[in-house]
Amino acid sequence: MTSPVSTSATPAQAIVIMGVSGSGKTETSLGVARRLGFRHIEADHFHSAENVVRMQAGTPLTDTDRIEWLDRLRLEMQKAVQDGTGFVLSCSALRRSYRDRLRDAVPGLRFAHLSVDYETALQRVGERADHYMPTSLVKSQFDTLESPKGEPGVLWVDASKACEAVVEEVCAWMHAPIPSSEMAALIGLASKMPDAPSPRKEPPLTSEPIYNNRMAQRFDTLTDSLMAVLMAFMVGAVFVNVVLRYAFGSGWAGAEELSRLAFVWLIFVGVASSMRRGELMCFTLIRDKFPRIAHRLIDSVSALLIATGSGLSAWGAWYQMQFGWQNASPVVGYPLAIAMLPVLVSMIALAMLALVQLINTWRTERAVPPALANVTAD
Ligand SMILES: Nc1ncnc2c1ncn2[C@@H]1O[C@H](COP(=O)(O)OP(=O)(O)O)[C@@H](O)[C@H]1O
Ligand SMILES: O=C(O)[C@H](O)[C@@H](O)[C@H](O)[C@H](O)COP(=O)(O)O
Incomplete structure (x- = not known):
């Protein structure tokens, strides 16, 4: 072969x-x-x-x-x-x-x-x-x-x-x-063949970004940096643990626990980041079957459903956090509330972004984006 x-x-x-x-x-x-x-x-x-x-x-x-x-x-x-x-x-x-x-x-x-x-x-x-x-x-x-x-x-x-x-x-x-x-x-x-596309640096988006201004840039810088730090921490912790296991016969159990925590944070920071960029959720499969005139209404219902769902998840995370302050993780002993904090923050961010999307739906004359995806998630 x-x-x-x-x-x-x-x-x-x-x-x-x-x-x-x-x-x-x-x-x-x-x-x-x-x-x-x-x-x-x-x-x-x-x-x-x-x-x-x-x-x-x-x-x-x-x-x-x-x-x-x-x-x-x-x-x-x-x-x-x-x-x-x-x-x-x-x-x-x-x-x-x-x-x-x-x-x-x-x-x-x-x-x-x-x-x-x-x-x-x-x-x-x-x-x-x-x-x-x-x-x-x-x-x-x-x-x-x-x-x-x-x-x-x-x-x-x-x-x-x-x-x-x-x-x-x-x-x-x-x-x-x-x-x-x-x-x-x-x-x-x-x-x-006319007009060959020139290579773009950014991959195509599944839909339009929810908002694009200086605040969006700061939000992206914050989430990108946070994700990079979390990823680096996870890789570092796992690597050190493996080296310790091989070199000294026993690793540091805390590394596993902390990298799991970093993973949870990474996922939820990523969720908020991709929602802003318009890459998280985009319900167009059914919407596009309706006449253009109904699109705003359907988009509004979608945005409201996302905002409500995210709000309810944030509420749940808040309850879990209150409970989590009294409980410590088994190895390192950090309060378990810290593991629920990213859920709370990211669900609040999602709910707010969905509301901004709702406002955008009625405020701007939008070019209809190509119906690329029904629901996509990073
Ligand atoms: N030359 C071959 N002879 C027998 N089986 C093959 C051959 N080429 C591919 N297959 C098998 O046929 C199936 C389809 O192959 P795949 O490469 O996925 O085709 P395609 O990408 O064209 O759909 C796979 O299970 C693959 O293992
Ligand atoms: O143009 C198309 O209709 C698709 O590209 C199709 O041709 C492709 O075959 C499928 O994506 C399935 O993938 P496989 O060819 O690998 O089975």
Whole structure:
């Protein structure tokens, strides 16, 4: 499996392993990436939560559903190019237009099409336990697939054979130069597409930030710093504990208790931080089925429900805190109320942010954000 490929030339740096679901893209991509020392990019991880829900429910994606997904993949590929690492992207890329969109981001991009028949794909998807893709969608994958035959820079692989043989074939092809006429066509294809997105530093948000002003910046600085300190503390405590155990035969039990406490704090600081950035909760799946005129009302109900739920949680945390002052943790002996304090603070922050969101709903003429996610949580 790990033997080097026979040719010695430097391999091409960028390839998409494409094909219908169950053709073996992920497995092949991982194998090729390992063999060539490239980065493996898994396109499945770049679908919005809403796309995943659709597929899980047996609804095939449309061209519109796939646009933002493809654009995220373009940015990810460009990041790899900027980092100077070769990459293997595992992505269905079923239609010609999708492939051209990807080619446009990375000139010279190659594609290896894993070709399988319907029965093979169905069987492989059926046997895979840990994936959202239902077997009922395999047929639609074949219906959507536009053959890449005749496109420049494409390898056609019979993917019914063993995965190792598929990986071998792809790696060997990556070492072979593309004929110059084909390469010219490839570059030509890339330059036809207008407005390629430039790589952004920030990942796309699931919805709009709740507020954006200097106070927001201070809030972000505070929460980011707190999270960094908590994370550093957890890593440090666990590391010291491991060293103590190995070097002196016994660790410090307090380290475990304190890193658990830091973990609780980290989660709740993270919750408040991601809520502000618009990345925590965003209920749009049902809202978007209604006419635009009803959106404000539905958004208001959502914000009120979030504020009420968070308020109730804060109230509960407050009761727990009162009880926790009299109880000490078993090892270090800190008052257990300290473990409930982040719940109280973060739930108050969530309730307040939801109220700000409610006010924003009525105050501003908002551009409707793309319906990326139903509910997402960091
Ligand atoms: N060449 C192959 N022969 C037999 N089974 C394979 C092969 N390639 C992949 N599989 C298996 O088929 C299933 C689907 O493969 P996966 O790589 O997830 O496909 P895709 O990413 O195209 O949906 C997995 O269980 C995988 O182990
Ligand atoms: O464009 C699409 O319809 C999807 O991207 C689809 O092609 C993809 O296959 C699924 O995300 C399942 O993932 P696997 O291909 O890994 O099964």
